[in-house]
Amino acid sequence: MVEAKIGGIESENNQGKSGQGKSGQGKHDQGKAEEHQASERREFLGLLAGATGAVGAAAFSWPLIDSLNPAKDVLALASLEVNLESLEEGQSITVKWRGRPVFIRHRTQEETKQAEETDWKKLRDPQSDSQRVKNPQYIVVVGICTHLGCVPLGQKEVAQRGEYGGWFCPCHGSHYDESGRARKGPAPLNLAVPPYEFIKDATIRIG
Amino acid sequence: MTKKQEMTQKQTNKTLQNPILKWIDDRLPIIGLLQREYIDYPTPRNVNYFWSFGAIATIMLLVMIVTGLVLAMQYTAHVDLAFSSVQRIMRDVNYGWLLRTIHMNGASMFFLAVYIHLYRGMYYGSYKKPRELLWILGVVIFLLMMATAFTGYVLPWGQMSYWAATVITNLFSAIPIIGEQVVAFLWGGFSVDNPTLNRFFVLHFLLPFVILAVVFLHIAALHVTGSNNPDGIDVKSARDTLPFHPYITSKDSLAILVFAIGYAMVVFYAPNFLNHPDNAIPANPLSTPEHIVPEWYFLPFYAILRAIPNKLLGVLGLFGGVAILFFLPFLDRSKIRSCRYRPLYRWLLWLFVIDTMFLGWLGSKPAEEPYILWARLGTVYYFGFFLVLTPLISLIERPAKLPASISEPVLKTSDHPRDS
Numbered sequence: 001m002v003e004a005k006i007g008g009i010e011s012e013n014n015q016g017k018s019g020q021g022k023s024g025q026g027k028h029d030q031g032k033a034e035e036h037q038a039s040e041r042r043e044f045l046g047l048l049a050g051a052t053g054a055v056g057a058a059a060f061s062w063p064l065i066d067s068l069n070p071a072k073d074v075l076a077l078a079s080l081e082v083n084l085e086s087l088e089e090g091q092s093i094t095v096k097w098r099g100r101p102v103f104i105r106h107r108t109q110e111e112t113k114q115a116e117e118t119d120w121k122k123l124r125d126p127q128s129d130s131q132r133v134k135n136p137q138y139i140v141v142v143g144i145c146t147h148l149g150c151v152p153l154g155q156k157e158v159a160q161r162g163e164y165g166g167w168f169c170p171c172h173g174s175h176y177d178e179s180g181r182a183r184k185g186p187a188p189l190n191l192a193v194p195p196y197e198f199i200k201d202a203t204i205r206i207g
Numbered sequence: 208m209t210k211k212q213e214m215t216q217k218q219t220n221k222t223l224q225n226p227i228l229k230w231i232d233d234r235l236p237i238i239g240l241l242q243r244e245y246i247d248y249p250t251p252r253n254v255n256y257f258w259s260f261g262a263i264a265t266i267m268l269l270v271m272i273v274t275g276l277v278l279a280m281q282y283t284a285h286v287d288l289a290f291s292s293v294q295r296i297m298r299d300v301n302y303g304w305l306l307r308t309i310h311m312n313g314a315s316m317f318f319l320a321v322y323i324h325l326y327r328g329m330y331y332g333s334y335k336k337p338r339e340l341l342w343i344l345g346v347v348i349f350l351l352m353m354a355t356a357f358t359g360y361v362l363p364w365g366q367m368s369y370w371a372a373t374v375i376t377n378l379f380s381a382i383p384i385i386g387e388q389v390v391a392f393l394w395g396g397f398s399v400d401n402p403t404l405n406r407f408f409v410l411h412f413l414l415p416f417v418i419l420a421v422v423f424l425h426i427a428a429l430h431v432t433g434s435n436n437p438d439g440i441d442v443k444s445a446r447d448t449l450p451f452h453p454y455i456t457s458k459d460s461l462a463i464l465v466f467a468i469g470y471a472m473v474v475f476y477a478p479n480f481l482n483h484p485d486n487a488i489p490a491n492p493l494s495t496p497e498h499i500v501p502e503w504y505f506l507p508f509y510a511i512l513r514a515i516p517n518k519l520l521g522v523l524g525l526f527g528g529v530a531i532l533f534f535l536p537f538l539d540r541s542k543i544r545s546c547r548y549r550p551l552y553r554w555l556l557w558l559f560v561i562d563t564m565f566l567g568w569l570g571s572k573p574a575e576e577p578y579i580l581w582a583r584l585g586t587v588y589y590f591g592f593f594l595v596l597t598p599l600i601s602l603i604e605r606p607a608k609l610p611a612s613i614s615e616p617v618l619k620t621s622d623h624p625r626d627s
Contacts, residue, residue, distance in 0.1 A: 068406065074396040094493055099398040101493045143493075144398075147518055149377035150370065150495040171374065171499050172513055173574040188518045 079207030092155045101143035115179040125190045129179045141180040141191035145169040249448035250455045251436035259462030260324040267317040274310040284408035286401045289364035290489045308478040318504035332544030333435040339536035341428040346532045351418045358411040365486030372399045381522040439544025447613035506570030507563045514582035531593045541601035548607040559592045
């Protein structure tokens, strides 16, 4: 409303000025100019109302949209402690963190060696093994295929582990190596490494 | 309202004998509208049974809405209760088994009818001028149906439900940069979970009514241009048409009955034929089934997704496979509508039909050779058909001679070319 008034005053001022400048012109012309200015004012008011409405609608739509985003209870970072003492070499366990499976594998020395010696610079998501582990004996990754979110196989010792000895996703045929790096198939990225730390020699806290 | 429309409305109104109907129509001109659009509506007299699939699809939509409404009154949208509430519907609710099998298999029958309807539109050129917008509205309905079928498939919360939801929502993670946020937004969390199930239930409830609204627009657009026909030529005189009632209503009724017999046979003799046994296992976020297979009506698009080795391109291929239908009216440069009079395009189109079925079969196979190679070939033909063959074939194709009018070949059927 305030802007509208200001706009009105300004245009009145303009009208006064133009009236002074063209004092010699007839009444007819003056009426035309007034009409022109009135329609300009209407246009401006219409634009102002439209813009205010659009901003208002956009502002109100944000709560609607944002309500669909993860809620506070979901966001609350749950942290999880896992004791790895009983995890023998070559064994794996799956724990659930934030509703997702986390794979923890106690690698054999051979597997660790293989993972470290891989020529990682040529991989599709180049990462060295040391960038992906905190203790080379244990590989900790989120067990969700980076293609379309299936849980790859390979946690059980008898399970299929794919061509690179890590994990294999049966949904669309992605292969991961001992370090959880994508090696073959449609997966574009390596298995994600969750935030975690060793709080004791063989106990980790995820999250 | 134009003068002409106003006149015809007044005319219908005048012919109304029943004083109550006349009283209503004077105040709300709906009786006259029904009279014009569903009784007098002039339909080309040569339409064949393929023209009944629009009516069949409409009936299927109504069947789905009616059974869905009562099922929703028994269903619980919560991750801990959804699976058992569906079991309860099957075991304890009066006729729950019947309603759910009708609803579950109804989705397949609905898609079957719509696919035939779609192929019919392609074969007889129903998407061409002046019916482009009519066709585009139809593709909108098709997209909405896919979203509805997908959200509905998630509700029983079995293993296939859960992993279908996971894989399909993860398609959006292929979007560069913001993909992960988009997926978290769709889920309302960090994985498919209770918020996801809840919103999917709401969407599954809402979308059928949106479909119903678009169906009204689809029919309104149809009644502006009038129906196409197997010869693909315009109506020239009253001799070319018959009133919708009783001619087309009786023809459609027979088609609906035959279709319903097939539907009933599935419901009563093979209710789980199209079901996946893994969906009898409650959802388990920690273990993916060995073979994830979508429902049959999504298989061709699923095969395209898997045929392309790059994630983003695969997802674009999947969505592109549907979206390309929007552009068909503008890709086809030929002025001849019906494939009856298009000696080359007819065979390319039949090959396209076979190709989609071939892709569908490949989509049900595991992602390994030789299926991947075959799916790549099928995908090349799928897009090649739309983007290369359809625009270019009219340059070399010499169409057969069109009949002078719709009524002409009806009166002497001996000398018009075969349908296929």
